[in-house]
Amino acid sequence: MQIKTRITILFTAITVTILLVFALVIYTSAKESRENEFYNLLTKEAYTKANIFLNAHVDKKTLQEIYHNNRNILNEVEVAIYDTDFNLVYHDAVDIDIVKETPEMLQNIQSKKEINFYQGQWQVVGIVYHYKNKEYLITSAAYDLYGYNKLNDLLRTIIIVFFTSLFIIYIAGTVFSSKILMPIKKMMEKVTTISATNLDLRLVSYNTKDELSQLANTFNEMLDRLENSFDSQKHFVSNISHELRTPLSAMIAELELSTNKERDIQEYKTVIHNVMADAKKLVRLSNSLLDLAKANYDRSEIGFKPIRIDEVLLDARKQTLQANSDYKIDIHFENDFEDDHQISVNGNEYLLNVAFINIFENGCKFSNDKQSIVSILFDAEKIILKFSDKGIGIAENDLENIFTPFYRGENKTFADGNGIGLSLTQKIINLHEGNISVQSSLNQGTTFIIELPHL
Structure with missing residues (x-):
């Protein structure tokens, strides 16, 4: 069943129920009012006729x-x-005698002083009348034809109005639900036109601050x-294709040249050396891509545990120096710590290790002295790591883009790279709810500042 139909039926049911209750209250009130008014009329008639007969002494006949x-x-x-x-x-019509008084009925009137009851469809009043220190028992009965006719007319009117209102309410509910759901219908029509080729399309938001407007804004x-995400993927695929094409093309060219003619052993060794260098570039690129994929995971899908930052830094230093024996990496504590909590964070050891290795390698390979220095500070809320080098620095117009995937600045001629390392590092730090920033001056060096929250 469509929402439009459900809303119409619900709206109609609620409104008709209220209308029905209202009609029942009116009819019940009118019915009780007619009954009470007629009992009062019978009582007055009883007193009037008793006065005429007993006080005025009007003839019985x-x-x-x-x-x-x-x-x-x-x-x-x-x-x-x-x-x-x-x-x-006295009796108005003994031959008719609607009430048919019995001793039990008269005794009941005498004891209760006044009673009201029905005799068939006739209403009856029984009262005690005092005249010259004597009591008389009077019954007064009649059929309220006028009152019943009015009540029946009211019932007919209520039924006609009820069913007429039911029809009108259903039509109004249909129009009402159609108008209310019209924005949703337009949204559905618009959404069906949106695909991967036209993600720039947006739903119309009327800024009415209602739920439908909020839905449109949320969807937009x-x-x-x-x-x-699609743009990033396109850019990512384009860059990956370029990064993969370069070493592969170089490897194919080297191998093709080596097979054109017979060469000596030294030339073959040179070709193998060049192909191995390109292969290593591919390995580094693939490893970086795998790490980048891991850093893009949802935080809830990655294992976190308490780890000491100094131990991760030492492990990252060890791995960096094993791969690059000419690098120099120093670790300094700016202040002393009293317990492990001051130097510990809740994190993923592997990812933090990857982030620190990237910064170490960047600091060393872009420095003539191949040296990177990290200083460890901490306060009551966070741990601060400062990775400094005295390298060639980063141009001012490159600083805002250094964390963009595959971006290579003006210093790309100084050392090889694929532009993934710093982007990967930023994602890892953000995954740990930390912050990374950079300060750099050309030919004076660069400092990366990482802030990570304590346990």
Whole structure:
């Protein structure tokens, strides 16, 4: 069932239920009001006829003729008067006698002073009337034709209004639900036109601050993220293709040249040496890509545990020096620590190791003295690592792009690289809820500052 239909049915059901309750209250109130008013009328008629008969001493026969004459054109009230011994004193129409008083009924009137009840569809009032220190028991009965006709007219009107309202409410609910869901329908039509080739399209947001506007804004934000992700992937694939093509082309060219003619052993060794260098570049690139993929994982999918930063730094220093024997790396503590918590973070040892190796290698390979120095500081909230070198520095116009994947600055002619290392390092630090920044001046050196929260 469509939401539009459900809303229409729910709206109609709720409104009709309220209308039905309202109609029942009105009808019940009208019914009770008619009954009470007619009982009051019967009581007045009983007192009036008792006064006429007992006080005014109007002839019994005259009163009975009046009753019979009026009864032909009106629903005349039938009155009967009894004494306390239950003897009939007066009756409008003994031949008709709607009430058919019994000693038990008269005794009940005498004891309760006033009673109301139904005799068939006729309403009956029984009262005690005092006259000259004597008590009389009076019954007054009649059929409220006028009141019942009004009540039936009211019931017919309620039924007609109810079903008419039911139809109108259903139509109004259909129009109402269509109007309410129109923005969603337009969103659906717009969404069906969005694909990977036109992620720049956006849903219309009317800035009404309602849920539909918030939904459109949320969806547009998701499209922004998807568009950025697709653009990043396209850029990533383009750069990867370029980075892979260069060493592969060089390897193929070297091998083709070596097979064109017979060469001596030294020339073959040179070719093998060049091919191995290109192969190592491919290995480094593939390793960097694998690490970059790991750094892009959701934090909840990576194993974190308490680790000491100094131990990770020493391990990263060891691996860097094993791969590059001419590098020099020094680690200094700027202040003393009293317990392990001051020098520990909640992190992934492998990823932090990769990040520190990247910074060590960058500091050493872009320095004439091949040296990188890291200083360790800490305060009550975070650990601060400063990786410094006295290398060629970074141009000012390159500083804002150094963390962009595959970006190579003006210093790319000084040393080989693929532009992944610093981007990977930033992702790893962000994954650990830390922050990385850089300070650099040309020909004076560079300092990378990493801040990581304590345990």
